[in-house]
Amino acid sequence: MDLIYSIYRVLSDKIYFSFIKENRFMYLVDGWVISIQVTVLAALLGIIIGLVVAIVKISGKSPFAQVADWYVSIIRGTPVVVQLTIIYYVILADVSLPRTIVATIAFGINSGAYVAEIIRAGILAVDKGQTEAGRSLGLSEAKTMRYIIIPQAIKNILPALGNEFIILLKETSVSGYIALDDLTKGATLIRSVTYESFTPLITVAYIYFIMTAMLSAGLSKFERRLRASD
Amino acid sequence: MIKVIDLHKYFGDLEVLKGINNEINKGEVVCIIGPSGSGKSTFLRCLNLLEVPTKGEILINGVSIIGSIKNPKKLNELRKNIGMVFQQFNLFPHMTAIENITLAPMKVLKMGKEQAESKALELLDKVGLTDKAYEYPSRLSGGQKQRVAIARTMAMNPDIMLFDEPTSSLDPEMVGEVLEVIKTLALEGMTMVIVTHEMGFAREVSDRILFMDEGIIYEEGKPSEIFNNPQRPRTREFLSKVL
Ligand SMILES: Nc1ncnc2c1ncn2[C@@H]1O[C@H](COP(=O)(O)OP(=O)(O)OP(=O)(O)O)[C@@H](O)[C@H]1O
Ligand SMILES: [Mg+2]
Numbered sequence: 317m318d319l320i321y322s323i324y325r326v327l328s329d330k331i332y333f334s335f336i337k338e339n340r341f342m343y344l345v346d347g348w349v350i351s352i353q354v355t356v357l358a359a360l361l362g363i364i365i366g367l368v369v370a371i372v373k374i375s376g377k378s379p380f381a382q383v384a385d386w387y388v389s390i391i392r393g394t395p396v397v398v399q400l401t402i403i404y405y406v407i408l409a410d411v412s413l414p415r416t417i418v419a420t421i422a423f424g425i426n427s428g429a430y431v432a433e434i435i436r437a438g439i440l441a442v443d444k445g446q447t448e449a450g451r452s453l454g455l456s457e458a459k460t461m462r463y464i465i466i467p468q469a470i471k472n473i474l475p476a477l478g479n480e481f482i483i484l485l486k487e488t489s490v491s492g493y494i495a496l497d498d499l500t501k502g503a504t505l506i507r508s509v510t511y512e513s514f515t516p517l518i519t520v521a522y523i524y525f526i527m528t529a530m531l532s533a534g535l536s537k538f539e540r541r542l543r544a545s546d
Numbered sequence: 547m548i549k550v551i552d553l554h555k556y557f558g559d560l561e562v563l564k565g566i567n568n569e570i571n572k573g574e575v576v577c578i579i580g581p582s583g584s585g586k587s588t589f590l591r592c593l594n595l596l597e598v599p600t601k602g603e604i605l606i607n608g609v610s611i612i613g614s615i616k617n618p619k620k621l622n623e624l625r626k627n628i629g630m631v632f633q634q635f636n637l638f639p640h641m642t643a644i645e646n647i648t649l650a651p652m653k654v655l656k657m658g659k660e661q662a663e664s665k666a667l668e669l670l671d672k673v674g675l676t677d678k679a680y681e682y683p684s685r686l687s688g689g690q691k692q693r694v695a696i697a698r699t700m701a702m703n704p705d706i707m708l709f710d711e712p713t714s715s716l717d718p719e720m721v722g723e724v725l726e727v728i729k730t731l732a733l734e735g736m737t738m739v740i741v742t743h744e745m746g747f748a749r750e751v752s753d754r755i756l757f758m759d760e761g762i763i764y765e766e767g768k769p770s771e772i773f774n775n776p777q778r779p780r781t782r783e784f785l786s787k788v789l
Contacts, residue, residue, distance in 0.1 A: 443636075448632070451596070452625055452629070455650060455653060455654055456622055459653050468640055
C-alpha cells in the first residue's frame with residue numbers, strides 16, 4: 317500500500333510540477349496546434365506537388381520529367397531534418413517568413429516526393445488492358461485516364477496516402493530544429509523550466525501515439541469500405 | 547476495306563512480323579490460326595495501331611493509317627471505327643455492364659445518356675444479357691463478361707471488329723455462348739478478323755483462313771481448302787496437331 321501511495325504521490329507531484337503549475341500544459345496545447353497546422357497544410361501542399369510531379373513523370377519524356385526525377389531522388393535520398401534546415405537557414409535565409417510557413421513548405425516539398433511515387437505506382441498498377449480497351453474504343457488518352465484509369469487507381473492510392481499522412485505527422489516533430497514551437501518542442505520547453513524529463517516526454521509520446529492510432533483505425537475502416545465496393 | 551502491304555514489326559531486335567501482305571474485304575470474316583508466338587496478336591494489334599508497325603503500309607478504305615500515329619485526333623477517329631475484343635475481356639471493373647457499354651458512345655460520340663442506354667439495352671438483349679445490365683463485372687461469369695465486352699465494342703457501330711482469342715480464357719462450357727454471338731454478327735455481315743484456336747468455329751464461320759507461322763502468312767485459303775487439303779508442310783503439321 318505504501319509503495320503504491322508513494323508512486324501516486326511522486327506522479328501527481330510531477331504532473332503538477334510539469335503541467336499544472338504556471339499553466340505549463342499550455343506549451344503542449346500550443347505546440348499541438350502548431351504540429352496539426354503544419355501537418356495538415358504540408359499534406360495539402362504535398363498532394364498538390366505530388367499530383368503534378370506524378371503526371372509529369374507518367375507522361376514521360378518532357379524535360380520536366382528529368383527534373384521531376386531529380387526532385388524525387390534528392391528528397392527521398394536525404395533526411396527530412398537536413399531538408400528542413402537547408403530550406404530555413406540557406407534557401408529562405410533572407411526571406412522573413414513565419415516559421416510555421418517555412419516548416420509547411422519544407423514538409424510539403426518532402427511529402428510531395430513520396431506522394432508522387434504513391435500516385436505513380438497506383439496508376440501503373442492498373443492493368444494495361446484497361447488502357448488498351450479504352451483507347452481501342454476511341455477514347456482519347458486524357459479521357460481514358462479520367463474515366464477508366466484514375467477511378468481504379470484511387471483505390472490503390474488513398475490508403476497509401478493515409479499512411480503518408482501518418483508518417484508526416486510524426487516527422488513534423490523535428491520542427492524544433494528551426495526553433496518552431498511544435499508539440500515535441502513543447503516538451504523541451506517544459507523540461508527547460510522544470511529540469512524534469514520523464515513526464516513531458518512520455519506525455520508527448522502518448523499524444524503522438526493516440527493521434528496515429530486513431531488515424532490508423534480510421535484508415536483501416538476506410539480501406540475495408542473501399543474493398544467492399546469491388 | 548483493309549489492305550496490308552509488306553508489314554514488318556520489330557520488338558527491339560526481334561522481328562515478329564516479317565512482311566505481311568493481305569486484303570480484307572467488306573463483310574468478310576477472316577480467321578487467323580497458327581502456332582503460339584507466330585505473331586497473330588501482333589498483326590491484329592497493328593490493325594488498330596495498338597502496336598506501331600516498324601515498316602509497311604495499312605490502308606483502310608484506301609487511306610493510309612500509319613500517318614495517324616502521330617495525330618491523336620485521327621488516331622481516335624480511326625479507332626472508333628475499329629472495334630476490338632480481347633482475350634482477357636478488359637471490362638472496366640468499376641462500372642456496371644451498361645456503364646461499360648455507354649461510356650464510349652457518350653464520351654466519344656457525344657450521344658445523350660438516354661439514347662446511349664436504350665442502345666446498350668438493345669445490344670445486351672442481342673447478346674442475351676438483359677438481366678445483367680446493372681451488374682458489375684465481378685459478378686459475371688467469363689462468358690457473360692465476354693458477351694458484355696462484345697456489346698461494348700458494337701455500341702460504337704464499328705466498320706470492322708477484331709477479336710484476339712475471344713474464348714481462350716473461358717471455361718469450356720462457356721465457349722459456345724460467345725461463339726454463338728460472334729456467329730450472329732457474321733451472319734449480319736460484320737467485317738471481322740478473328741484470331742482463334744477453335745478450329746471447328748473457324749471452319750464454320752469464316753470466309754477465309756490465314757495460317758500464320760514465324761511472322762508471315764504461310765498459307766491462306768477457303769476453310770474447306772485449308773482444313774481438308776492444306777498445300778504446305780507446316781500447315782499440315784500444325785493442323786494434324788490441333789484437329
Ligand atoms: N510487347 C512485346 N515486347 C516484346 N516482345 C513481344 C511483345 N509482344 C509480343 N512479343 C513477342 O512477339 C512474338 C509474337 O507474339 P504474338 O503475341 O503476336 O504471338 P501470337 O501468335 O499471338 O501467340 P499466342 O497464340 O501465344 O497468342 C512472341 O515471340 C512474343 O514473345
Ligand atoms: Mg496472341
